[in-house]
Amino acid sequence: MSLVFNPAPGWPEPPADWVPEADWQPDPEWPPAPEGWQLWIEQPAAxxxxxxxxxxxxxxxxxxxxxxxxxxxxxxxxxxxxxxxxxxxxxxxxxxxxxxxxxxxxxxxxxxxxxxxxxxxxxxxxxxxxxxxxxxxxxxxxxxxxxxxxEAQSAERRTQIALEEQALQAELRTLTATVVNLRDTAVLQDAGLFDFEHAAENSLELKDKLDTLRAKIKAEVRSKDAISFDPSSFTFNNSPAQGAKFVKEFATLMLRAYNSEAENCVKSVRAGNLTAAEARLDRARDTISKLGLRMNINVGSRYHRMRMDELGLAARYLVALAAKKEAEREERARLREEEKVLREIEAARAKLDKERAQYVKALEQLLQQPGADTTELEQRLAQIDLDIENVEFRRANTRAGHVYVISNVGAFGERMVKIGMTRRQEPNDRVKELGDASVPFAFDKHALIFSKDAVGLEAALHREFAHVRVNRINQRREFFYATPVEVRDALVRHDGHLLDFVEYPEAEEFRLSQAIFDQERRILTAVA
The missing domain is CATH 1.10.287 (Helix Hairpins)
Incomplete structure (x- = not known):
């Protein structure tokens, strides 16, 4: 007989030769053994x-x-x-x-x-x-x-943890960069350098140049090269350290004032007043140098040049924008002029058609009378047909028209003329429109030449006088520093069919006004 393990009710049956280890304990999930239960009993050999x-x-x-x-x-x-x-x-x-x-x-x-x-x-x-x-x-x-x-779950969890770690690392880098940017922004703002709306930001051509320039400006501020000063030039409360701190703070204040003035100059610059804006910024720099003379405070020359370039980019964009708007206005004016020309052509054709119908009817009635003379009516019909042919030619040929040379002595002086082209049926109407309320006196006409290629003739004259063009920005402003005689000689060279040319302008309103002005001046002189 030998002792064998006797499992309690509900416990699993152990192997026949199983021997528990020294620290063996029943599984907590098994039911408890009844009170007084013998775990080892005698049993005959197997x-x-x-x-x-x-x-x-x-x-x-x-x-x-x-x-x-x-x-x-x-x-x-x-x-x-x-x-x-x-x-x-x-x-x-x-x-x-x-x-x-x-x-x-x-x-x-x-x-x-x-x-x-x-x-x-x-x-x-x-x-x-x-x-x-x-x-x-x-x-x-x-x-x-x-x-x-x-293991698969562990690998998936490890992968998930790695991805989460990467996301957290990326977020940490972003937050770190944000903190660095905030610190950098604080440094720049302490110096009065802010990101404000710049006119050149709207230009595809100038935006990259502006971004590069602004990066250089910020780099100058960070490296403390934007303004120079001598920290040992001032003593405060008999303390050189306090004096150096005071000089540094005062220099920062001066830089803030300069940057504020530079920003105001950029925001207030307009097309055509760049010189005045540059002079204003130069005065701000000179004023800072005077105020900080005892501490050797000066705005850096390179930094000042950068701010000037920033101002120039704004003015350059505004000039281009003004030229674009002016070109758009000129184009709208050209389209209105073309519409007037078409209306005039339609009206002329309708008038000629009506007149021709009347003459045809009169000729038919006259032909019914024996021995009647129809020569005059036939000649008139032939002239009307010729006029209709000319009208249709002008409708089909958009390059045909009149080239005009006019001047306005009272408004622009004796050495300025306007060389233009019109497709109007009555070209004088165009000259009268140019002398409206926008100028003090009416224009005087020197030449009015019809050409089948009026566009080409006008372009040739513009090229010849390009070196004396008044407006070098807007090419549709067709004024030139030239005399009527110089334009007449050019017309002869390019056209060769100049039959009528008025060399000296009449300028009736201007001359009468001058006579009245001289008379009033003499009267005032005599009274005095």
Whole structure:
């Protein structure tokens, strides 16, 4: 008899040879053992033939597998011994047969029965061992699958944690950059340098130049090269350190004042007043130099040049914008002029058609009278047909028109003329429109030339007098510093069909006004 483990009700059955370890404790998930329950009891020895357990143990699986492997090795050794015994038996049987020994038959038969029992035990043990090994392999496979699932979850979690770490690192870098930018912005704002709306920001051509220039301006402020000063030039409360601090703070204040003035100059500059804005910024720099003379405070020359360039970019954009608007106004005026021309052509054609219909009717009536003279009507019809042909030619040929040369002595002086072109049916109407309320006196006409290529003739004259053009920005302002005689000579060279040209302007209103002014001045002089 030996002691064996007696599991409590609800506990799993342990292996037959299981021995608990020194610190073994029941699984907390098992039900508690009844009070007074004996965990170890006496039991007769187990049968010699091992039996396969119905279920695999829930603890000591590795130790159980090791014991089963040892038992299998024991069985294999017994099998080898049995084989040796069978061999000896066969030898002995042959000896007995040769000696005709019959009195040992019963012993041999008993030996054979015993060997058969041993073989049955070995077979049963091998079968049980194989079953245990299969069960162990199956449970091991389950454990491997569970372990693989856990490892997959762990890998997925590690990947997720890595991604979260990357996101947090990126956020940290962003926040760090934000803090750095905020500190940098604070430094720049302490010096009075702010990001304000600049006119050149709206220009595709100038925006990159402005961004580069602004980056250089900020770099000058950061490197403390925007303004220079001598910290040892001033003592405060008999303390050089306090004096140096005072000089530094005063220089920063002066730089703020200069930057504020530069910003105001940029915001207030307009097309055409860049020189005045530059002079204003120069005065601000000179004033700071005077106020900081005792401390050697001066705005850096390079920094001042950068702010001047920033001012120039704003003015350059505004000039281009003004030129664009002026060109758009001129284009609208040109389109209105074209519409007037088309209306005039339509009106002229309708008038000629009506007049021709009247003459055709009169000619038909006259032809019904014997001996009537139709020569005059036929000539008039021929002239009307010619006029209709000219009207249609002008409708089809947009380059045909009149080139005019006019001047306004009272408004612009004797050395300025306007050279233009019109497709009006009555070109004098265009000259009268130019002398409206926008000028003090009417224009005087020097030449009015019809040309099938009036556009080309006008362009040729403009090229010849391009060096004396008054407005070099807006090319549609067709005024030139030239005399009527100089334009007449150019017309002769380019056209050759100049029949009528007025060399000296009449300027009637201007001359009469001058005469009245001279008379009033004489009267005032006489009274005085």
């Amino acid at each position: 049968a010699s033939t091992p039996q396969a357990p119905s279920t695999l143990p829930r603890w000591g699986l590795r130790k159980f597998a090791q014991s089963m492997a040892a038992e299998l090795e024991t069985l294999r050794a017994a099998n080898a011994e049995l084989t040796l015994v069978s061999t000896e038996y066969s030898t002995l049987q042959a000896t007995l047969d040769a000696a005709h020994v019959t009195d040992t038959v019963d012993a041999v038969q008993k030996l054979e029965a015993h060997a058969a029992d041993i073989r049955l035990g070995i077979a049963a043990a091998e079968a049980a061992a194989r079953q245990n090994i299969v069960a162990i392999d199956a449970e091991a496979e389950q454990h491997r699958a569970a372990l693989a699932a856990v």
